[in-house]
Amino acid sequence: MSRICELTGKGRQVGHNVSHANNKTKRTFLPNLQNVTLISDALGTSVRLRVSTHGLRSVEHNGGLDNWLVKTRDTDLSLRARRLKRDVVKKLGETKAA
Template sequence: MARRCTLTGTAVQTGNNVSHANNKTRRRFLPNLQNRRLFSEALGVNVSLRIAANALRTIEKQGGIDGYLTAAKEHELPGDLVRLKRRIAAVRSEGQAAEA
């Protein structure tokens, strides 16, 4: 499994450890990935994702996974989340049509 955030694409970065004597050795900066189940209110199901902690904060700020996916551009999302976004949009449009 790749060390990459499903939503933002945040991945491993590389750099140097620098000692007091200015010796440089290579190191890796790992993203803070978390396995989370997020509840989609439109669909009424839990969605399991492996996301970075900063992505989780962004999701909460935008009002949940539904709000995040509707605001995201499709070309920035992986295929399974594009399908989820379209399902959410379809359910919301049906709900608005029923209200009218």
């Protein structure tokens, strides 16, 4: 399982540990990923995703999962999130047409 947020695409970063003597050794910075269940209002279901805490804050700031998915570009989303976005947009389009 890769260490990438399914909503924001945030992944690991590479940097250095720097000692007091200024020796540098490689290290990785991993995102704070959480397994969460988010509720889709448009679909009326709950969805389990692996999301960074930064992504969770962004979802809450945008007013929920559906709004976040509609506003986000497809290139930033995982395959599961893109499929979910397609379903949400389809469902929202049906409600506006009716």
